[in-house]
Amino acid sequence: MFLKINRSFLIEELTKCNRIIDQKTPTPSLIGILIDVEVDKVSFMSTNNSLSIKTSTSVGEHGLFIKETGTSLIRGKYFLEILRRMDDEFISINQTETNIMTLSGENSEFTLNILDYKDYPMLAFREKGDQIELSAFELKKSLNQTIISVNEYNQKIVLGGLNFSAIDNQFFVTGTDGFRVSRKRIFIDEEKTSKFEANIPYKSVMEIIKVLPDKGKVKIVLLENHVSFLFNNTVLQTTILEGQFPNVNSVFPSTFASTIYVENKKFLKLISRADIPSDENVSIVVNLKLEGQIIYIKSNIQQIGSFEEEFKDFELKGLDEQDIFFNSKFLIESLKSFETKNVEVSFIDAKKPIVITSSEDNSLSQIILPMFSN
Amino acid sequence: MFLKINRSFLIEELTKCNRIIDQKTPTPSLIGILIDVEVDKVSFMSTNNSLSIKTSTSVGEHGLFIKETGTSLIRGKYFLEILRRMDDEFISINQTETNIMTLSGENSEFTLNILDYKDYPMLAFREKGDQIELSAFELKKSLNQTIISVNEYNQKIVLGGLNFSAIDNQFFVTGTDGFRVSRKRIFIDEEKTSKFEANIPYKSVMEIIKVLPDKGKVKIVLLENHVSFLFNNTVLQTTILEGQFPNVNSVFPSTFASTIYVENKKFLKLISRADIPSDENVSIVVNLKLEGQIIYIKSNIQQIGSFEEEFKDFELKGLDEQDIFFNSKFLIESLKSFETKNVEVSFIDAKKPIVITSSEDNSLSQIILPMFSN
Numbered sequence: 207m208f209l210k211i212n213r214s215f216l217i218e219e220l221t222k223c224n225r226i227i228d229q230k231t232p233t234p235s236l237i238g239i240l241i242d243v244e245v246d247k248v249s250f251m252s253t254n255n256s257l258s259i260k261t262s263t264s265v266g267e268h269g270l271f272i273k274e275t276g277t278s279l280i281r282g283k284y285f286l287e288i289l290r291r292m293d294d295e296f297i298s299i300n301q302t303e304t305n306i307m308t309l310s311g312e313n314s315e316f317t318l319n320i321l322d323y324k325d326y327p328m329l330a331f332r333e334k335g336d337q338i339e340l341s342a343f344e345l346k347k348s349l350n351q352t353i354i355s356v357n358e359y360n361q362k363i364v365l366g367g368l369n370f371s372a373i374d375n376q377f378f379v380t381g382t383d384g385f386r387v388s389r390k391r392i393f394i395d396e397e398k399t400s401k402f403e404a405n406i407p408y409k410s411v412m413e414i415i416k417v418l419p420d421k422g423k424v425k426i427v428l429l430e431n432h433v434s435f436l437f438n439n440t441v442l443q444t445t446i447l448e449g450q451f452p453n454v455n456s457v458f459p460s461t462f463a464s465t466i467y468v469e470n471k472k473f474l475k476l477i478s479r480a481d482i483p484s485d486e487n488v489s490i491v492v493n494l495k496l497e498g499q500i501i502y503i504k505s506n507i508q509q510i511g512s513f514e515e516e517f518k519d520f521e522l523k524g525l526d527e528q529d530i531f532f533n534s535k536f537l538i539e540s541l542k543s544f545e546t547k548n549v550e551v552s553f554i555d556a557k558k559p560i561v562i563t564s565s566e567d568n569s570l571s572q573i574i575l576p577m578f579s580n
Numbered sequence: 581m582f583l584k585i586n587r588s589f590l591i592e593e594l595t596k597c598n599r600i601i602d603q604k605t606p607t608p609s610l611i612g613i614l615i616d617v618e619v620d621k622v623s624f625m626s627t628n629n630s631l632s633i634k635t636s637t638s639v640g641e642h643g644l645f646i647k648e649t650g651t652s653l654i655r656g657k658y659f660l661e662i663l664r665r666m667d668d669e670f671i672s673i674n675q676t677e678t679n680i681m682t683l684s685g686e687n688s689e690f691t692l693n694i695l696d697y698k699d700y701p702m703l704a705f706r707e708k709g710d711q712i713e714l715s716a717f718e719l720k721k722s723l724n725q726t727i728i729s730v731n732e733y734n735q736k737i738v739l740g741g742l743n744f745s746a747i748d749n750q751f752f753v754t755g756t757d758g759f760r761v762s763r764k765r766i767f768i769d770e771e772k773t774s775k776f777e778a779n780i781p782y783k784s785v786m787e788i789i790k791v792l793p794d795k796g797k798v799k800i801v802l803l804e805n806h807v808s809f810l811f812n813n814t815v816l817q818t819t820i821l822e823g824q825f826p827n828v829n830s831v832f833p834s835t836f837a838s839t840i841y842v843e844n845k846k847f848l849k850l851i852s853r854a855d856i857p858s859d860e861n862v863s864i865v866v867n868l869k870l871e872g873q874i875i876y877i878k879s880n881i882q883q884i885g886s887f888e889e890e891f892k893d894f895e896l897k898g899l900d901e902q903d904i905f906f907n908s909k910f911l912i913e914s915l916k917s918f919e920t921k922n923v924e925v926s927f928i929d930a931k932k933p934i935v936i937t938s939s940e941d942n943s944l945s946q947i948i949l950p951m952f953s954n
Contacts, residue, residue: 284884287857293849306885314853314889475665479688483661510658511680515688 207243207276207301213311215268216297217289219261222440223252224282226259226413235325239282241299243275251329252282257410259417260331261440269296276301279323285309288316331441333434335427336402338372338394342424342437345392348379349415351543351570352388355381358408364449368411370426370433371451372402380454386536387454387573388543404433405451410444417442457573459559462552464496464528467521470549470564474541480505480513481534489533491577496528496553505534528553531577532560540572581617581650581675587685589642590671591663593635596814597626598656600633600787609699613656615673617649625703626656631784633791634705635814643670650675653697659683662690705815707808709801710776712746712768716798716811719766722753723789725944726762728913729755732782738823742785744800744807745825746776754828760910761828761947762917778807779825784818791816831947833933836926838870838902841895844923844938848915854879854887855908863907865951870902870927879908902927905951906934914946 223239231237231254240251248270249262263270278301289297294311301307301320309316352368360366360383369380375397379390406414414435418424425436435442480492480503488507495502499518506512530553537560541549546566553560562572597613605611605628614625622644623636637644652675663671668685675681675694683690726742734740734757743754749771753764780788788809792798799810809816854866854877862881869876873892880886904927911934915923920940927934936946 284857291853316885316887318885479665483658511690511692513690
């Protein structure tokens with residue numbers, strides 16, 4: 207293997223690959239990044255078992271010049287640290303012996319021991335299947351807004367990730383842990399007639415968020431046991447969770463007894479105060495009592511203390527009497543997921559779901575089940 | 581106790597106190613911040629055994645209003661988190677029962693369990709003694725530039741901190757671990773005739789750096805077993821290390837065989853490349869070979885690889901032949917301590933100290949002992 211390439215570009219591509227690697231993997235070869243040099247292009251690949259990435263560049267792009275083909279497995283972490291300390295605009299990579307690679311600039315040369323690529327699993331990247339296309343920025347935002355309701359370690363395997371589904375020209379991302387639901391809708395250009403559905407594991411979602419660009423389009427491709435995300439010169443391919451995702455549409459109430467209209471930041475700060483700080487990472491039960499023009503917020507936590515506040519800065523539609531208990535963390539995370547100035551919080555009664563929406567952005571809905579009073 | 585005070589100011593003062601607290605202290609009361617309310621002022625105090633802090637505010641300043649005197653011991657961490665979540669400009673603190681305090685704004689009230697102040701050690705803050713005055717910014721910079729040579733766990737107790745000394749109108753801060761020396765000189769207004777010397781423990785230095793302001797003056801006061809730092813409304817008081825600090829002046833060479841003049845950033849990047857990244861936090865031995873117009877830098881680390889570079893971007897005074905081995909980390913930290921564009925690195929031979937200075941700022945000197953070749 208012998209190639210020359212722009213150093214900054216190489217850092218970018220290897221950073222993407224290195225990001226998804228589990229640095230504590232018990233399989234030593236999975237620490238590595240595979241470099242595959244063909245006659246006309248170079249590809250960098252890595253995997254953490256559930257998620258794999260491949261990024262390719264053709265000769266002529268980013269100063270890529272290929273003198274000799276080959277395959278090598280490098281320690282991405284060290285490689286990146288070295289590349290960042292170099293000054294050169296272009297660098298040469300030359301595998302001189304089975305387990306030795308040189309990395310050289312104009313005046314400097316690193317001679318590095320590398321891993322044995324024969325220990326690396328065969329990664330098959332597929333890019334053809336039923337697909338939808340949407341804005342990478344929108345997708346990233348959707349994942350961030352819905353992942354809050356997912357418990358990675360949910361006993362029900364299928365709930366340990368986000369559900370993707372498309373119907374007609376709508377694409378939905380849904381997460382639930384059984385106590386709350388986050389649902390995001392994005393309009394797409396295509397009209398989906400066939401069933402488009404897949405469940406993406408929590409860990410993959412977290413990595414996809416980090417690797418997705420802020421600009422451009424991304425294609426989501428449904429494969430038999432995988433889902434691929436295609437953007438720029440990159441393929442991200444994740445395993446999927448087996449099982450039937452619950453039909454959350456049935457839990458979304460459509461009529462409410464009371465709706466409060468409130469400035470998101472103010473309400474979030476109020477609920478954050480009720481979330482009394484403590485050493486243990488306990489959830490705090492907050493009591494929201496609506497009485498006429500006033501909302502009374504109360505909470506307490508053993509050994510630390512209690513909190514009480516009267517809140518009047520809201521508008522009300524419907525019944526002016528509610529007495530509801532809920533998990534502070536759930537409401538805080540829901541409110542934070544909205545980027546809008548105002549939100550609407552709707553109640554039915556003490557036992558029915560609380561729904562958070564915003565008329566400024568009706569693509570997102572958050573549902574929280576109340577707790578029974580204690 | 582009953583007082584009212586500006587919330588932002590209270591956050592600032594409690595943050596200073598909370599910063600030095602050892603959150604893992606085995607003495608539960610030391611987690612606390614002591615609030616002492618007298619008729620005309622309030623003081624906040626905390627300690628971590630080696631360093632104590634006291635900050636005071638008088639009635640009328642920062643909206644301070646006192647209704648009832650008293651002493652309370654609060655859990656600073658929670659208190660601060662709560663204060664940050666509040667919206668009010670002024671807040672009231674009211675100790676209603678022995679172990680209960682309320683913290684209230686206009687519409688909200690926290691009722692908090694507090695600690696028993698009777699368990700707290702008596703802290704005596706002294707502010708009178710032999711003293712020198714200098715710029716807080718200069719002192720902070722000096723501590724940062726010299727602490728790099730200190731090993732907190734040095735077997736020789738007195739080396740586990742920085743040495744302060746003043747002679748005539750010069751104030752020196754010196755650190756050494758036996759393998760390197762960092763020395764900083766600051767000119768002061770006074771003319772010191774009596775002996776002014778003290779050794780400040782590493783941990784205290786690190787905390788002092790964080791608490792010192794960027795503006796204004798600081799007074800350093802020598803007490804019998806302590807040193808105090810006075811600035812604004814604050815006293816920081818540290819224990820000192822017993823023992824005779826070595827006379828480092830004797831190790832500073834005054835004549836050199838070769839001096840290289842080099843751009844600091846470029847040389848730092850070169851040595852950083854030679855500091856080959858690895859998992860273990862090992863020091864890397866770097867070989868610097870000067871031959872005529874070229875410096876050859878070489879290093880290697882078992883199992884990872886090796887590095888080689890030719891460097892020509894320097895000016896030389898003196899002998900054009902040197903072959904020296906040194907610890908990469910020592911030189912990197914020394915170079916980073918200079919804020920100047922250029923530095924001078926001076927050599928005598930393979931066994932004599934390497935000295936790093938800069939003609940742009942002659943207040944700072946760094947010395948590194950070379951290693952014997954392997």
